Amino acid sequence: TPTIGVLALQGDVREHVHALEQAGARATTVRRRSELESVDGLVLPGGESTTIDKLLRIFELDEPLRAAVKDGLPVYGSCAGMILLADRIEAGIEGQRTIGGMDVTVRRNAFGRQVDSFEADLDVAGISDAPGGEPVRTVFIRAPWIEEAGPEVEILARIPSHATDGSPVAVGAGKIVAARQGRLLATSFHPEITGDARVHALFVSLVRHSGPHEL
Numbered sequence: 001t002p003t004i005g006v007l008a009l010q011g012d013v014r015e016h017v018h019a020l021e022q023a024g025a026r027a028t029t030v031r032r033r034s035e036l037e038s039v040d041g042l043v044l045p046g047g048e049s050t051t052i053d054k055l056l057r058i059f060e061l062d063e064p065l066r067a068a069v070k071d072g073l074p075v076y077g078s079c080a081g082m083i084l085l086a087d088r089i090e091a092g093i094e095g096q097r098t099i100g101g102m103d104v105t106v107r108r109n110a111f112g113r114q115v116d117s118f119e120a121d122l123d124v125a126g127i128s129d130a131p132g133g134e135p136v137r138t139v140f141i142r143a144p145w146i147e148e149a150g151p152e153v154e155i156l157a158r159i160p161s162h163a164t165d166g167s168p169v170a171v172g173a174g175k176i177v178a179a180r181q182g183r184l185l186a187t188s189f190h191p192e193i194t195g196d197a198r199v200h201a202l203f204v205s206l207v208r209h210s211g212p213h214e215l
């Protein structure tokens with residue numbers, strides 16, 4: 001059973017711990033370098049990317065995390081976590097940095113005011129296209145989207161034209177909201193709050209098949 005850490009500086013840590021356990025992993029929180037070094041994979045939760053960026057630097061976890069990503073640590077970033085995994089960021093605040101690793105440009109708070117938060121049933125490659133697979137119920141909360149993705153990035157999901165309640169999605173239809181590059185997985189949405197652990201299960205299997213990374 002792989003041990004998967006959840007970065008626990010800010011954000012919805014507990015929900016990810018729970019979803020990882022539901023998906024069959026051992027879950028633990030990560031706040032220090034020694035804890036980072038002891039996990040087989042890491043989740044960067046949703047929250048506020050500017051705050052998490054600051055705390056990463058204060059806790060001196062930013063450089064160790066960058067090094068771990070380079071050395072092949074599997075990482076799943078959700079929402080603010082997706083922003084942290086992006087090589088480039090649009091609408092960030094002055095001085096905001098990311099950890100990087102994914103050859104994508106993300107746009108923060110991309111959906112704008114009117115649709116700050118909404119739910120949608122999404123087709124996610126590797127999940128809803130499995131035999132008997134259903135679309136994934138997803139929640140978007142002041143979410144980013146991927147504006148641009150490099151050639152190594154596998155696109156797993158795009159925004160549909162309608163939300164679950166039938167209302168049209170005003171902006172963002174067709175935008176990339178789930179992607180994978182090697183051992184890095186990112187989603188704009190929060191799968192950890194719907195009780196559907198299939199995205200976490202996808203990450204757990206990515207960790208299982210990654211073998212030991214070097215730190």
Ligand code: GLN
Pocket residue numbers: 045046047048049050078079080081083108109141142143144
């Ligand atoms: N808007 C937040 C940010 O820019 C992300 C929101 C979330 O993680 N739910 O960091």
